Amino acid sequence: MQKIDTICISHMHGDHVLGLPGLLGSMNLFGRERDLTLVGPASLEPYVRESLRLTHTFVRFTMQFIACDTSRPAKIQQWGDNCLESIPVKHRIEAFGFKLQNVPTKRNLKKESIPALNLQRSEILKLKNGKDVVRATGERLSAEKLCLPLPHSSTYVFSGDTAPCENIRVASQGANVLYHESTFLHELKSMARSTGHSTAQDAATLAAEAGVHTLVLGHLSSRYQDESRVEEEGRQFFANTHLATEGMRIRLLPKEMPRIDYLE
Ligand SMILES: [Zn+2]
Secondary structure: OOOOOEEEOOOOOHHHHOOHHHHHHHHHHOOOOOOEEEEEOOOHHHHHHHHHHHOOOOOOOOEEEEEOOOOOOEEEEEEOOEEEEEEEOOOOOOOEEEEEEEOOOOOOEOOOHHHHHOOOHHHHHHHHOOOOEEOOOOOEEOHHHHEOOOOOOEEEEEOOOOOOOHHHHHHOOOOOEEEEEOOEOHHHHHHHHHOOOOEHHHHHHHHHHHOOOEEEEEOOOOOOOOOHHHHHHHHHHOOOEEEOOOOEEEEOOOOOOOEEEEOO
8 A cells, every 4th residue: 555656546435545544554554655645525534534643543645635626537647648537527526537548759769670770769759759760970770660559548437426426427438438327227327416426327328428438336325235237238339248256456557458357
């Protein structure tokens, strides 16, 4: 957990935040010193700081809070070729989804290019950035010809708790993986609507419309002893549907299908 730099909180319902102060306390106990960024609703910061203060939990690392924009999808962080965005969604209280995207900007050189042209370091850097090099001799080295095409981008969208939501549909266009809540089966659609949630059919229909590759369903109501019913309902509307399980790991691979592993 010390490798985590950023924690995104979708909304302030207890089932989404009550564990957080404990996690922060554990991070401190295990010697964390590096900064931590917490992203979420504006009330996340007072909640965390008061919980820690009232429980006499002192953390020695610095916490930086970022309040999400409630009016529109907005960029939160950019590092390297990666971008994190918050997305306002439709729940009973202020709530957000998140989009994590990797858009490669550096090309890879074709293997044979370097020895064939005796490329210098500065020339390699320029070509990788997609820029042509003109040598003192007037020789022009084309980035297009010497480099491989840019790798594909990869996108993960997390819906948080929400009724079917246009912002999520738009953000998910062509995403590799969409995690979408599916609290209910569609037979309880009216309950889903009145509580600001989605059904498996809602989530799978949205996934199909958005053209995502893989749909992961989660946040199932505890009433479903047999959770495979939720997965089955999803698969009727979007074939590549999987249930989220604890310890599940999804790897986004450029050009390949997302790979799902289950940790013991
Ligand atoms: Zn909720």
